[in-house]
Amino acid sequence: xxxxxxxxxxxxxxxxxxxxxxxxxxxxxxxxxxxxxxxxxxxxxxxxxxxxxxxxxxxxxxxxxxxxxxxxxxxxxxxxxxxxxxxxxxxxxxxxxxxxxxxxxxxxxxxxxxxxxxxxxxxxxxxxxxxxxxxxxxxxxxxxxxxxxxxxxxxxxxxxxxxxxxxxxxxxxxxx
Numbered sequence: 347x348x349x350x351x352x353x354x355x356x357x358x359x360x361x362x363x364x365x366x367x368x369x370x371x372x373x374x375x376x377x378x379x380x381x382x383x384x385x386x387x388x389x390x391x392x393x394x395x396x397x398x399x400x401x402x403x404x405x406x407x408x409x410x411x412x413x414x415x416x417x418x419x420x421x422x423x424x425x426x427x428x429x430x431x432x433x434x435x436x437x438x439x440x441x442x443x444x445x446x447x448x449x450x451x452x453x454x455x456x457x458x459x460x461x462x463x464x465x466x467x468x469x470x471x472x473x474x475x476x477x478x479x480x481x482x483x484x485x486x487x488x489x490x491x492x493x494x495x496x497x498x499x500x501x502x503x504x505x506x507x508x509x510x511x512x513x514x515x516x517x518x519x520x521x522x
Contacts, residue, residue, distance in 0.1 A: 367395075369394055369520065371396050371469045371471060372398045372471070373396055373473065374436065375401050378473070378475060381410055383416075384405060385415060385416030386417075388408075388416075388421050388426075389420045396424060396513065398427065401428045403431075408426070444467075449480070450472075455492060456493070457493055461492060461516070471509075
């Protein structure tokens with residue numbers, strides 16, 4: 347086996363990305379403090395044709411060198427919007443018929459591997475602060491809460507890893 351060169355990967359240009367049909371998924375970042383995590387979310391969002399990222403509360407916005415370092419140009423391809431209040435974003439999305447899911451550990455959460463996807467729906471995925479998680483007020487107005495099953499000694503995954511795992515799972519279910 348031979349590793350492929352970048353030019354052999356047949357990736358979209360930024361202009362082509364902006365024109366192609368997107369996955370029916372938006373990501374809401376609720377008070378993310380790490381600029382590297384934000385950049386990683388942009389990069390994952392580019393990989394799975396995410397419709398848009400909402401950067402809420404203290405979440406930093408492009409352009410910023412530490413976001414750019416991990417995003418590798420995805421801040422130019424993926425649509426994004428800043429909103430001070432996460433609840434306002436969720437309310438708008440729900441009024442636009444998005445099924446809004448917080449990714450958090452709560453009572454009666456749906457495990458990600460058990461999530462049933464309706465291919466006719468659009469999805470909003472909320473990811474919370476690295477220390478405090480998704481705000482309780484945000485959890486309260488979510489349509490559903492997802493939990494990523496974990497089996498080791500740690501209680502959580504890094505937010506950028508959580509985004510990758512969740513988006514891959516939902517994208518896969520939407521595209522089978």
